[in-house]
Amino acid sequence: MAGRAAVPEVIWARPERTGRGPKxxxxxxxxxxxxxxxxxxxxxxGVTMRHVAAELGCGTMSLYNYVPRKEDLYELMIDAVGAEHEMFEPTGDWRADMLRNAEETRAIMHRHTWVPRLMPGVFGFSPNTLRYLEHCLACLEPLDVPAGTKTELIALLNGVVTTYTGNEIATAERARAMPWSAEEENAVRMAYLGSQIATGAYPRMTAAFTEQSGPVDLEAVFRRALERILDAFDPDLR
Amino acid sequence: MAGRAAVPEVIWARPERTGRGPKxxxxxxxxxxxxxxxxxxxxxxGVTMRHVAAELGCGTMSLYNYVPRKEDLYELMIDAVGAEHEMFEPTGDWRADMLRNAEETRAIMHRHTWVPRLMPGVFGFSPNTLRYLEHCLACLEPLDVPAGTKTELIALLNGVVTTYTGNEIATAERARAMPWSAEEENAVRMAYLGSQIATGAYPRMTAAFTEQSGPVDLEAVFRRALERILDAFDPDLR
DNA sequence: AGCGCACTACGTACGCTGTACGTAACTAGG
DNA sequence: CCTAGTTACGTACAGCGTACGTAGTGCGCT
Structure with a gap:
């Protein structure tokens, strides 16, 4: 009855230390x-409770004194890299500022390629997430739309950055970590795709594929997507 | 030397049966x-090799005759639900058609709530994925932009649908499966958020939060996002 | 016709995971 | 000073993906 309550916990709400007992x-x-x-x-x-504990030089189960569930460890990680965001002084050009924010997010993800895989699951408003949101809102000060619309802009932009950068990274990672090379992988996939296209069942896809020359420039695609989204919120363009 | 080659495999390229041995x-x-x-x-x-095998009524390891890696099982699953897409006759109104496609994707994901979690990892062009892409291209026939731009439109739209619907589902699922109720969860999170806002460290977020009245209508936000993206590709609006 | 081999089927086993639980050491508050 | 709340952590368990070995099956070739 007086057992530990089955109550939700936000790790950020839990005090970091409580004064009693050993430090x-x-x-x-x-x-x-x-x-x-x-x-x-x-x-x-590689991020397992055992490995993290070993990296810290403590027993596995000691970790659970700090992090009640592994999911919370993920939340700590996301918050930690959130600190890498440069909260620059807004310039007054909201488009340029938001582009800079997006590029920086992308850069962070390329530094920490596991971030996109973790993002969807992490929901909480960690301290650095809140700071970043506040910074984005500051950048959007010059934009004359309701606050709700600004929130939607931030969410849409962040979602697209995550999705696209996640794709970039997934494409690159498939090369590493596999027992075969990127060329082999691509060759096999392209051979299959080619065989499918050759059946003639997908005429429009065939056209689209043969039309393009050379490999896709993922970064350029990414930047075009950003511009388009900003366009969609720009009152000067409607 | 003549051991099994470490060569990539696309499960769709592997023939379903080979004629020799038992059926x-x-x-x-x-x-x-x-x-x-x-x-x-x-x-x-719940999708483990053991469970799937049990559902089929066969031994666990027999599954590996059909599915070399668990990842391939995921690819089969994504392809299977892809068959639920209605490949309707394009109406000539590409905006309406693409909106319909997006709504249908959302509906499929709400029927199979695990899809968004699986999407980012699945890369391959499965048969039904190819059919769906072809159908989207058919819908975009009236849109007068280069084929590459159409591909980018489809990718952007699908990405946003996945992200948003994934969020909707994650929010809803948090209620289920947890030992505490959605109200409790929300109360705790909101209490924490309130405590943060009360510090005054995030004035703009505070304004945005207090400005909005009532809960956010996620579906409306979703639809607005779709419209904005279509706007960004619509030559009639530039 | 019959042999051989590619294939299916699947039990066992290994290394790994998250984490529940129990116990021992420690220190701040009453 | 005592005691209650912490920290620390070893052990243990259920479950995971899957490597490997063995037995049975039936098509294709000689």
């Missing part, structure tokens, strides 16, 4: 940093 | 259907 050996930041280090070096699958 | 007990469609049934009933985490 905690680590801070939350230590733990996040260790997990990020592992994820950067070995990929997200 | 396979299942088709790929059987397996996909079983996996989808489990995922619908128990969630994606």
């Amino acid at each position: 905690p050996a680590f801070t939350r930041a230590d733990i996040a940093a260790a997990a990020v280090r592992i994820a950067d070096a070995q990929g997200l699958d | 396979p007990a299942f088709t790929r469609a059987d397996i996909a259907a079983a996996a989808v049934r489990i995922a619908d009933a128990q969630g994606l985490d």
Whole structure:
């Protein structure tokens, strides 16, 4: 009856230390940093409670004193890389500022390629997430639309950045970590795609594929997508 | 040296049966259907090789005759639900047609709530994915832009649909499956958010939050996002 | 016709995961 | 000073993906 309550927890709401008992050996930041280090070096699958504990030099189960569930560890990681955002002074040009924010997010994801895989699952408003949102709203100050619309712009832009950069990274990662080379992988997939196209069942796709010359420039596609989204919110263009 | 080659495989390129030996007990469609049934009933985490095999009534390792890696099972699943797309006759109104496609994708995802979680990882061009792309291109026939731009439109739209519907589902799922109620969860999160806002560190967020009255209508936000993206590609609006 | 081999079927086993639980050491508050 | 709340962490368990070995089956070739 007086057992531990089955109550939801937001890790950010839980105090970092409580005063009684031995002093905690680590801070939350230590733990996040260790997990990020592992994820950067070995990929997200290397982030296990055992590995993080070993990286910190403590027993596996000691981690659970700081992080009640593994999911919370992920939340710590996302918050940690959120600190890498440069919260620059808004210039007054909201389009340029938001583009800069987007490019920076993309750069962070390329530094920490596990971020896009983690983003969808992480929901909480961590401290650095809140700081970033506030910064985006500051950049959007000159934009004369309701606050709700600004929120929608930020969400749409962030979603697209995550999706696109995630794709870029997935494409690049498939090369690494596989026992075969990127060329082989591509060759096999393209051979299959070619065989499908050759059946004539997909005439329009065939046209689209043969029309394009050379490999797709993913970065250019990304930037065009950003511009288009900004266009869609720009009152000067309607 | 003459061991099994470490060569990439596209499951769709691998023939479904080869004529020699005993007849396979299942088709790929059987397996996909079983996996989808489990995922619908128990969630994606219920989809394990053991469970799928049990659902089919065969030994766990027999599954590996049909599906070399679990990842391929996921690809089968995505392809299976792709068959639920209605490939209607294009009306000539590309905006309306693409909106219909997007809404249908959203409906499919709400029927199979595990799809958004799986989408980012699945890369291959499965038969039904190809059919759907072809159908989208057919819908975009009246749109007078280069083929590459059409592809970008489709990708952007699909990405947004996945992201938004994934969010809708994640929000709804958090209520289920948790040992606490959605109200409790929300209360705790909102209490934390309120405490953060109360610090005054995020004035613009505070304004945005207090300005809005009532809960956010996620579906309306979704539809606005779609319209904006279509706007961005509409030559009649530039 | 009959042999051989490619294929299906599947039990066992291994290394790994998240984490529940119990116990020992430690320190701040009453 | 005592005691209650913490930290620390070893052990244990259920479950995962899948490598490997063996037995049975039936098509294709000689």
